[in-house]
Amino acid sequence: MRYAAITGWGMHVPERVLTNNDLEEMVATSDDWIVSRTGIRERRLAAPHETATSMAVAAAKQACDRAGIAPQAIELIVVGTFTADQQMPSIACEVHRELGAARAAAFDVNAACTSFMYALIAATQFVRTGMYSTVLVVGVDINSRFIDYTDRGTCVLFGDGAGAVVLQASEEPAGLLSSVLGADGSAGHVLTLGDPEQLAHLNGVSEMPRPYMKMNGSEVFRFAVRIMGDAAAEAIEQAGLTYQDIDALVPHQANMRIIDAAARRIALPREKVWVNVERYGNTSSASVPICLVEAEREGFIRDGMNVVVVAFGGGLTWASGVLRWGPGSVVRERIA
CATH class of the missing domain: 3.40.47.10 (Thiolase/Chalcone synthase)
Incomplete structure (x- = not known):
């Protein structure tokens, strides 16, 4: 494989x-x-x-x-x-x-x-x-x-x-051993950036208001607390692993309470959860890869470890997977 x-x-x-x-x-x-x-x-x-x-x-x-x-x-x-x-x-x-x-x-x-x-x-x-x-x-x-x-x-x-x-x-075996993707478009209105009027053709109007992010914080929080844990659990099951097989959790850094809820859902102690939200806040698409870089640098994740990665976002969307950290055995030639 x-x-x-x-x-x-x-x-x-x-x-x-x-x-x-x-x-x-x-x-x-x-x-x-x-x-x-x-x-x-x-x-x-x-x-x-x-x-x-x-x-x-x-x-x-x-x-x-x-x-x-x-x-x-x-x-x-x-x-x-x-x-x-x-x-x-x-x-x-x-x-x-x-x-x-x-x-x-x-x-x-x-x-x-x-x-x-x-x-x-x-x-x-x-x-x-x-x-x-x-x-x-x-x-x-x-x-x-x-x-x-x-x-x-x-x-x-x-x-x-x-x-x-x-x-x-x-x-x-290296990289993603499992992957979960999901979306709920019916709830897209709770987290938005720009509306159709702002993004439409200008029709001769020289200036339009800057589109700003808008969020129903309580709705997003309830969704995130549930989906982060559920998606992480699904990725572990799909990989054929148990919670005890997981060495680390690297979650999207949106909110400390959401991160804690995800860790509890897969019975992972806090010391196995990478957190840098206090220093960077929510960097959106950059959140998970920044975490991986810093976690590797600090020795928090090492070759051979099973690492759960999970994120959620507007759309509403979510995704997760179990990473086997390390280079594996790299195939140098291209296989078309």
């Missing part, structure tokens, strides 16, 4: 830090209020010159270096995002150009905060079926460009960032 091992990884976060104390000067909130409800203490915000593309490229270069591959070896680039710099070309094509990945096909995936997981699962299928042997997957979002900083229900939650992984074909 053919697998899609993660052989390289990288991340980028902006230098600017927005703390809870900073937000106290901007909106009716407090550090205690934010921390008690979310676990977040600070988040990173992109500088005016930074773009989703520039952050994606920075993370992608690190991932390629870690994998020991040249951009010319990449056969497919998949970028998960919902805050693209423009409608077209896609960020994947912009990354293609900046890296000089001349051989690669390229496309974006938009599943809100679940975008990276959707992209990772799709890319894994391309490798497992033999269509490609080397794939770059990126998750990136600049949430700060679409946040109303007078709305404390959203402005305290989100930050900016990018993360990337390289997948390579392996003859040994």
Whole structure:
């Protein structure tokens, strides 16, 4: 059987830090209020010159270096995002150009905060079926460009960032051992960005209001608490494993209470759960890959470990899987 091992990884976060104390000067909130409800203490915000593309490229270069591959070896680039710099070309094509990945096909995936997981699962299928042997997957979002900083229900939650992984074909079990995708379009209205009027043809109007993220926080919370745990449990069962076989949980970093609920659902102690939400907030599509990079760097995840990854997002969408961390036995030639 053919697998899609993660052989390289990288991340980028902006230098600017927005703390809870900073937000106290901007909106009716407090550090205690934010921390008690979310676990977040600070988040990173992109500088005016930074773009989703520039952050994606920075993370992608690190991932390629870690994998020991040249951009010319990449056969497919998949970028998960919902805050693209423009409608077209896609960020994947912009990354293609900046890296000089001349051989690669390229496309974006938009599943809100679940975008990276959707992209990772799709890319894994391309490798497992033999269509490609080397794939770059990126998750990136600049949430700060679409946040109303007078709305404390959203402005305290989100930050900016990018993360990337390289997948390579392996003859040994590595990468995703299982994958779960789901959606509930009937509940899409509880988390939105932009409405049809804002995004429609301008019809001679020179200025339109900036589209902002809007969220029914209580509805999203109830959904997330349930679906994160259920999706994680389903991925473990699909992989033919038990809860006792799981070495670590790397969840989407939306809210500490949601993370805790997911861990309880699969009976995983807190010390086996990777958390960085206090430093970055919710970086949306970048959340899971940034976690993987930091967790590996700190020795929290190591070769051979079974790692559950899970995310949810607008749509509503969700995705999960069990990763066997490590390079496996990489197949160097392309199998068409």
